[in-house]
Amino acid sequence: MPFANTEIPGKFQAFLAQRGIRMTEQRRAILNVIETAKKHLDAGQILRRARKLDPSIDRSTVYRTLGLLKRHGLIDELDLMHLDGEAHYYERKLNRDHIHLACLRCGRITEFVSDLFESLKEQVEKECGYRIAVARLEIGGYCSKCRT
Amino acid sequence: MPFANTEIPGKFQAFLAQRGIRMTEQRRAILNVIETAKKHLDAGQILRRARKLDPSIDRSTVYRTLGLLKRHGLIDELDLMHLDGEAHYYERKLNRDHIHLACLRCGRITEFVSDLFESLKEQVEKECGYRIAVARLEIGGYCSKCRT
DNA sequence: ATCCTATTGCGACTGTGTCGCATTAAGATG
DNA sequence: CATCTTAATGCGACACAGTCGCAATAGGAT
Numbered sequence: 001m002p003f004a005n006t007e008i009p010g011k012f013q014a015f016l017a018q019r020g021i022r023m024t025e026q027r028r029a030i031l032n033v034i035e036t037a038k039k040h041l042d043a044g045q046i047l048r049r050a051r052k053l054d055p056s057i058d059r060s061t062v063y064r065t066l067g068l069l070k071r072h073g074l075i076d077e078l079d080l081m082h083l084d085g086e087a088h089y090y091e092r093k094l095n096r097d098h099i100h101l102a103c104l105r106c107g108r109i110t111e112f113v114s115d116l117f118e119s120l121k122e123q124v125e126k127e128c129g130y131r132i133a134v135a136r137l138e139i140g141g142y143c144s145k146c147r148t
Numbered sequence: 149m150p151f152a153n154t155e156i157p158g159k160f161q162a163f164l165a166q167r168g169i170r171m172t173e174q175r176r177a178i179l180n181v182i183e184t185a186k187k188h189l190d191a192g193q194i195l196r197r198a199r200k201l202d203p204s205i206d207r208s209t210v211y212r213t214l215g216l217l218k219r220h221g222l223i224d225e226l227d228l229m230h231l232d233g234e235a236h237y238y239e240r241k242l243n244r245d246h247i248h249l250a251c252l253r254c255g256r257i258t259e260f261v262s263d264l265f266e267s268l269k270e271q272v273e274k275e276c277g278y279r280i281a282v283a284r285l286e287i288g289g290y291c292s293k294c295r296t
Numbered sequence: 297a298t299c300c301t302a303t304t305g306c307g308a309c310t311g312t313g314t315c316g317c318a319t320t321a322a323g324a325t326g
Numbered sequence: 327c328a329t330c331t332t333a334a335t336g337c338g339a340c341a342c343a344g345t346c347g348c349a350a351t352a353g354g355a356t
Contacts, residue, residue, distance in 0.1 A: 043344080044342090206336045311345100325329085
């Protein structure tokens with residue numbers, strides 16, 4: 001994922017072990033792919049990369065593992081404005097939420113961290129009485145290079 | 149859609165006519181459904197309701213019309229955290245953007261308008277050099293009734 | 297080494313969304 | 327009002343994401 005990888009690889013595995021969740025050959029491969037990815041991947045891409053590490057892996061195992069990681073809050077699911085098909089994209093969840101900007105012309109994805117975003121979430125929790133689990137802000141527009 | 153319907157029904161039709169876009173029986177039915185909807189509908193629901201007005205309408209016509217309305221910025225496409233399947237939901241685009249809150253337990257959708265959201269978008273445009281076309285903030289969490 | 301059970305692969309399935317093509321009908325024109 | 331052009335439609339077939347039940351497999355605790 002974007003943002004320099006400051007996480008220790010293997011963090012997922014430790015986290016899951018701590019909860020008594022069984023570690024398998026297939027999960028190791030999938031976790032590895034997600035933890036070392038340098039861009040947002042969809043389920044199909046994760047499958048193809050994981051198969052290079054363990055060719056037997058099935059599509060449904062990827063979906064089941066993504067579900068597991070989502071449930072435990074280790075990854076976030078993104079749409080990235082569906083620039084290319086209907087698939088979802090995944091990224092490691094970091095300490096800090098960030099906004100995703102998708103350029104509707106060149107397709108580049110930019111990430112942006114903002115204190116205003118944090119304040120906005122606080123406002124929502126207070127004024128709407130919500131306990132926020134996931135906050136996804138995705139913006140479609142034109143980047144500085146593509147802006148007419 | 150939520151937010152009291154302050155729009156004049158038929159606004160879509162006027163807008164499209166002004167651009168020389170052909171008005172058909174089918175489109176009238178679909179526009180009618182979207183303009184009078186009191187909640188967020190997905191393509192399948194729009195199809196079923198439109199068929200009550202004009203039983204001949206085909207699925208692909210609904211998708212093509214939704215595409216048309218999207219391209220002209222008359223509707224917004226939402227995911228609503230995919231609480232129920234993978235479909236997209238649609239709503240009339242209003243003058244003011246709003247945030248969608250989806251309760252992960254009871255499934256209720258709440259809308260929220262915030263000046264902070266507007267400031268955040270301005271910040272993104274300035275600091276990232278983006279021209280924003282669509283901004284979608286969706287929050288999954290637990291509403292005041294469902295919060296444990 | 298054994299055993300329990302979580303996890304897997306497989307196959308079949310559902311549902312969303314897309315597309316090409318022949319037909320139909322909007323609505324502009326005279 | 328009749329004619330004509332072409333945008334829009336219905337149909338069918340398709341691509342692809344994601345899900346699920348079930349029998350077989352393999353973690354890892356004992």
